[in-house]
Amino acid sequence: MDATGTIKVVCALVEQFGRVLVTQRSEHMREALLWEFPGGKVEACETETACLVREIREELNIAIAPYQRLKPVVHGYPGRTIELIPYLCHYGGGVIRLHEHRSYHWVSPADLANYTWCPADLPVVQEYLQLLKNRE
Template sequence: MLQVVCAIIEQDNKVLITQRSSQMAQPLLWEFPGGKIDAGESETGALVREIQEELNLLILPQQRLTPVTHTYGFKTIELIPYTCALQSGEIILAEHMAYSWVSIDALLDYTWCPADIPIVEEYIRLKQEL
């Protein structure tokens, strides 16, 4: 099973979501940005590295949410979400086609990668409880 981390980057009551390019697996679907955990790397270390590489942002991981196991064809991933604070940086897209800062109540208006859907739902529940 492939372990992948994703960042729910929060700023000004919005979260950052990214749209996969047409050349990526799950083309044009929306996701929380992130990537694979390298050998010997911690979850949070991988998350900070991936967000720096893909988006040119420095983040601070905060709360680990419930991981999701999902099978895409012949590949099974464990997607491990973290809420994160934005520390610094200007977004430069290295892999994705687009990005958007979205209010919590608009998250379900997007077409998500299947593995991200339970994370979106859990995140909305957590925010409604506050």
């Protein structure tokens, strides 16, 4: 949490074979059953990328290599504000095992619009699609 009370959260857009990893929040989490890019809260004295590598290992049992930071999104939820900091990541190996989430999918970018997203993730989806369009 920063001086304003905003919670810093990183998320990973893990890419592999032209697809990106999305996860569904469990029924026991806030924003239950909505889809998101996986990640977690940045701890004190932890870099954003170190946090992301740790969180993805803990939550999904896979290795990732962050390679590009995208534009952070500040979003107010009831009772809290988060700064969601997305990173494009290469998949680094491992077999996904869900420890917190209900489900996961490897999704083609064209299918991202078919998911019901956590509100903070929506601008990340839009930026990602624009970035891919600009690469063409």
